Amino acid sequence: MKTENPQSTIRNPYIPYPVRIDKITIENADRDLKTLKLVFLNKEDEESFQYLPGQFAELSVFGKGESPIGIASSPTEQGFLLFTVKRVGVLTSDLHDSEEGRIIGVRGPLGKPYPLDVMEGKNVVIVGGGFAFTTLRSTIRYILAPQNRSRFEKVTCIYGARSPGELMYKEELKEWEANPDIDMHITVDKGDESWTGREGFVPTVLKQVAPSADNAIALVCGPPIMLKFTFPVLLELDFAPEMIVVSLEMRMKCGIGKCGRCNIGNTYVCKDGPVYTYRQLQSLPAEY
Amino acid sequence: MAETITARAMEKKKFADFTRAIVDNGYQLYGPAIEGREAIIAQIAEQADVSFDYRNFKMSPKDLFLSQSEVLCRFCRGEIVPDAAADDGRRVLLGIRPCDAKAISLMDKVFLQEPADSYYKRKRDNTVVISAVCSSPEDTCFCTSVGGSPASTEGSDILLTDLGESYLLEPVTPKGEDFLNRFSSLTRNASKNEVREKERIVEEAASRMQKMDLEGIAERFAKAFESDLWDTPSQRCLGCGICTYFCPTCHCFDVTDETLHENGRRLRTWDSCMYSLFTLHASGHNPRPSQRERTRQRFMHKFSYSVDNYGELFCVGCGRCIKHCPVNIDLREVIAP
Ligand SMILES: Cc1cc2nc3c(=O)[nH]c(=O)nc-3n(C[C@H](O)[C@H](O)[C@H](O)COP(=O)(O)OP(=O)(O)OC[C@H]3O[C@@H](n4cnc5c(N)ncnc54)[C@H](O)[C@@H]3O)c2cc1C
Ligand code: SF4
Ligand code: SF4
Ligand code: FES
Numbered sequence: 001m002k003t004e005n006p007q008s009t010i011r012n013p014y015i016p017y018p019v020r021i022d023k024i025t026i027e028n029a030d031r032d033l034k035t036l037k038l039v040f041l042n043k044e045d046e047e048s049f050q051y052l053p054g055q056f057a058e059l060s061v062f063g064k065g066e067s068p069i070g071i072a073s074s075p076t077e078q079g080f081l082l083f084t085v086k087r088v089g090v091l092t093s094d095l096h097d098s099e100e101g102r103i104i105g106v107r108g109p110l111g112k113p114y115p116l117d118v119m120e121g122k123n124v125v126i127v128g129g130g131f132a133f134t135t136l137r138s139t140i141r142y143i144l145a146p147q148n149r150s151r152f153e154k155v156t157c158i159y160g161a162r163s164p165g166e167l168m169y170k171e172e173l174k175e176w177e178a179n180p181d182i183d184m185h186i187t188v189d190k191g192d193e194s195w196t197g198r199e200g201f202v203p204t205v206l207k208q209v210a211p212s213a214d215n216a217i218a219l220v221c222g223p224p225i226m227l228k229f230t231f232p233v234l235l236e237l238d239f240a241p242e243m244i245v246v247s248l249e250m251r252m253k254c255g256i257g258k259c260g261r262c263n264i265g266n267t268y269v270c271k272d273g274p275v276y277t278y279r280q281l282q283s284l285p286a287e288y
Numbered sequence: 289m290a291e292t293i294t295a296r297a298m299e300k301k302k303f304a305d306f307t308r309a310i311v312d313n314g315y316q317l318y319g320p321a322i323e324g325r326e327a328i329i330a331q332i333a334e335q336a337d338v339s340f341d342y343r344n345f346k347m348s349p350k351d352l353f354l355s356q357s358e359v360l361c362r363f364c365r366g367e368i369v370p371d372a373a374a375d376d377g378r379r380v381l382l383g384i385r386p387c388d389a390k391a392i393s394l395m396d397k398v399f400l401q402e403p404a405d406s407y408y409k410r411k412r413d414n415t416v417v418i419s420a421v422c423s424s425p426e427d428t429c430f431c432t433s434v435g436g437s438p439a440s441t442e443g444s445d446i447l448l449t450d451l452g453e454s455y456l457l458e459p460v461t462p463k464g465e466d467f468l469n470r471f472s473s474l475t476r477n478a479s480k481n482e483v484r485e486k487e488r489i490v491e492e493a494a495s496r497m498q499k500m501d502l503e504g505i506a507e508r509f510a511k512a513f514e515s516d517l518w519d520t521p522s523q524r525c526l527g528c529g530i531c532t533y534f535c536p537t538c539h540c541f542d543v544t545d546e547t548l549h550e551n552g553r554r555l556r557t558w559d560s561c562m563y564s565l566f567t568l569h570a571s572g573h574n575p576r577p578s579q580r581e582r583t584r585q586r587f588m589h590k591f592s593y594s595v596d597n598y599g600e601l602f603c604v605g606c607g608r609c610i611k612h613c614p615v616n617i618d619l620r621e622v623i624a625p
Contacts, residue, residue: 013403251569253543258399
């Protein structure tokens, strides 16, 4: 008989790491987007949480449940994790009602990151709309980090929100607009009296900016309607379907390919995704 | 097992000694019990008169590996508390049919794949599976159409055949071999005749099942995604989920938290892709809005996606979904070429 104690050899993938909410930032005028800065309670946990832009984690509150949330921080930012959470239901509301100092859980990192190896040596076009900009923020921070910048060519970013008040990460947006390492195009669907920037939907602005598809790869994140109108523009600009990358959402529970909840066709968004190329998307059933 | 040398045999009159020895060796013994007119699998006492004279268990044994409801962890005032109650008992699972044993081997592909599910793995490692060759398939059975057989060994540690006067015991895995060695005083080498008799029983049983040719079903289904193949079953389907609860390979689960005052627990419970809430997003969007998409998902998962992902059909032909569907949806009609 084998005398093996499985508990001692494998980590239980369902148990979250304890983290402290170090800081809460309200991101938008509607006050339904908050960024949580989380700090690990244990150094070993922080060391085992090795992630890359595009991955997500399950945020966990015992008694309320768990939610998959994209990691908004970049691994180049040490000592904390950032998550931007929209208030929608039970768990996200509970997180919104948190005070700094509260202990919650984080389980991950989960899923596959953006294809950084493919992006290397290429022009990177980042197209984001609404609050789905989170993992794109991670990507921009990652690329702009001095140790990484030379691995990528020109970086162009088009980011849009409904109104000026809905733009997230405002301080950083200002910094990036002044940074020659990235070409920023910020737009709002409709401006207000004080808005001096661009107006227009993301796909329209993308068309105007018309980044070259030459040696380029596009990362796209946004609400379904934005995706629907953005893909044709990118194709028109001659981006190959495999050079258009998107991040998908499905309802999730386990996050590790066991509970059967998040599949689109033969792929599990939690473990095979959430990052897919448009080429892959074309071969999947439209069940998302 | 091709090697007849390794096959053991046990006189029926010694079987009570065997079950007693199993219990005395510190195992919990799960085996056949009769509940009303149905056979079920239950923890049995050492002296129980065990017979394998049933067709199949009403419910599959999946609950013993993926519990219908199971505590993932306990917490108090929002902080996790160590759970001393975790049951590490070693178990023997006696008398499940080869189809259900094969289903365990399919569940293994999901739950033991990295990162391994620690709850499942613990139970799997602690269990010796002794399956019993099926001599009387029901008219809803079709294991031979989905790559199984009344004597398939996948998922079993030991394969048992009721030969009338004696039992044939064939070790399948090293674990099963070790186990039989511990009780070698109760067994003897099987004779050639006994092995031949088993083969006859298996052939007899297999000949009673209709065999469908399901070659290439994964591609056939993938092509039929937008077809009317799903119309009939989905129009009748009530979305009750019974088919998935009875199915030995369905493994979808939900995770929920329960609290009472300051204490609580995080639970996982069986769930079903046949329910509308299964994929409903917080935004109200539902990628599978009607029973048509959900019925299709169940079939596609078992006969197409699982082939892409694991190289296996996730149906073992046990027929339970056919037997228990309240509106008589017969899966065979959907998968038939
Ligand atoms: C890969 C991925 C990344 C995401 N990133 C972000 C992000 O960065 N910021 C953000 O605010 N939101 C993000 N979401 C959506 C977020 O997970 C849901 O809004 C959240 O789970 C809703 O939970 P709730 O308890 O507040 O809502 P409720 O409606 O009360 O949720 C009940 C249950 O439904 C599940 N659920 C409901 N909707 C979703 C959904 N859309 N996706 C997954 N599970 C769901 C949850 O598991 C929860 O247990 C992401 C989703 C995925 C899949
Ligand atoms: S048992 Fe029958 S009615 Fe119920 S969900 Fe399954 S197919 Fe539909
Ligand atoms: S799909 Fe039906 S016949 Fe196939 S294994 Fe599941 S319950 Fe048995
Ligand atoms: S969330 Fe459980 S399988 Fe993807």
